Amino acid sequence: MFTLPEVREQKDLKNEILKLKLEKNAVILAHYYQEPEIQDLADFIGDSLELSRKAKDTDADMIVFCGVHFMAECAKILNPSKKVLIPDPEAGCSLADSCPAPLFKEFIENYPGHTVISYINCSAAVKALSDIIVTSSNAEKIVNQLPADEKIIFAPDRNLGRFIMKKTGRDMVLWEGTCIVHETFSLRKILDLKASHPGAKLIAHPECEAPVLSAADYIGSTSALLKYVQSDLNDSYIVATEPGIMYQMEKAVPHKTLIAAPPEKDNCNCNNCPYMKLNSLEKLYDCLLNEEYEIHMDEKLIAGALTPLERMLEMSR
Ligand code: 13P
Numbered sequence: 001m002f003t004l005p006e007v008r009e010q011k012d013l014k015n016e017i018l019k020l021k022l023e024k025n026a027v028i029l030a031h032y033y034q035e036p037e038i039q040d041l042a043d044f045i046g047d048s049l050e051l052s053r054k055a056k057d058t059d060a061d062m063i064v065f066c067g068v069h070f071m072a073e074c075a076k077i078l079n080p081s082k083k084v085l086i087p088d089p090e091a092g093c094s095l096a097d098s099c100p101a102p103l104f105k106e107f108i109e110n111y112p113g114h115t116v117i118s119y120i121n122c123s124a125a126v127k128a129l130s131d132i133i134v135t136s137s138n139a140e141k142i143v144n145q146l147p148a149d150e151k152i153i154f155a156p157d158r159n160l161g162r163f164i165m166k167k168t169g170r171d172m173v174l175w176e177g178t179c180i181v182h183e184t185f186s187l188r189k190i191l192d193l194k195a196s197h198p199g200a201k202l203i204a205h206p207e208c209e210a211p212v213l214s215a216a217d218y219i220g221s222t223s224a225l226l227k228y229v230q231s232d233l234n235d236s237y238i239v240a241t242e243p244g245i246m247y248q249m250e251k252a253v254p255h256k257t258l259i260a261a262p263p264e265k266d267n268c269n270c271n272n273c274p275y276m277k278l279n280s281l282e283k284l285y286d287c288l289l290n291e292e293y294e295i296h297m298d299e300k301l302i303a304g305a306l307t308p309l310e311r312m313l314e315m316s317r
Pocket residue numbers: 046047048049121135136137179207220221222223
């Protein structure tokens with residue numbers, strides 16, 4: 001086995017990662033927002049819902065989660081006997097951070113009799129306080145299955161919450177969290193782009209702010225956006241989500257024009273998720289070699305967070 005500097009010299013990082021993966025019977029799961037070289041090495045690439053399903057069903061001994069912490073935590077909750085690793089333990093999520101469990105507990109107590117629906121982008125402690133978990137792929141479907149008079153709290157993403165309220169016609173009490181990446185897109189610049197690319201459709205993730213969503217031709221999760229550019233007949237799109245997804249889009253529809261929606265601030269990189277982009281090939285190699293950083297959770301927390309996650313999987317079949 002090589003140390004990281006030796007491997008760098010051999011310029012063979014990718015092969016060494018694949019070798020370690022085989023030796024350790026590990027599976028590499030990657031979110032669409034990962035760097036292209038990580039997506040290329042992954043056994044499976046997907047959105048939050050698809051990755052949760054894969055994590056639950058894998059028979060590998062080790063799950064290496066190239067995504068952010070709440071995603072790796074979900075893998076551990078759904079498959080607790082496996083060793084779950086994340087290449088960078090600092091890969092968090094602004095949405096999850098916007099909803100600390102003690103404050104959320106107090107918030108819920110102010111609304112007795114409400115069903116608590118939490119977006120999967122939250123900590124395990126917040127999941128354990130929730131009745132049902134949803135992702136951007138299944139939130140509408142799940143909310144529609146609840147009785148019309150059911151009172152609902154939706155957390156932590158207010159933009160997804162408002163979007164689901166509009167789609168379902170339901171009133172929900174919202175936690176005011178946002179994603180620092182999806183709130184960055186500039187409607188003004190998007191409209192300028194539309195003017196210079198007449199005919200380009202705006203497609204957006206539901207975490208975007210309401211004015212961007214109002215202007216969108218299609219709204220969906222990362223996987224839904226990828227499927228849309230493949231099935232839709234248009235030939236150009238402005239894509240309002242983290243640009244990591246563009247890698248798979250460009251592969252799937254190389255003949256189409258795909259433009260990343262611009263952030264409000266000039267010359268900033270703020271439409272790239274700073275947490276997702278903490279993972280790198282070097283860290284992935286170290287992660288497999290040293291079997292770190294492992295997700296450790298106590299059994300009580302796993303049990304508390306598992307119930308609403310399983311409910312999600314049942315209701316989104
Ligand atoms: P998806 O469920 O679309 O993968 O979204 C996850 C996410 O973190 C978006 O910012």
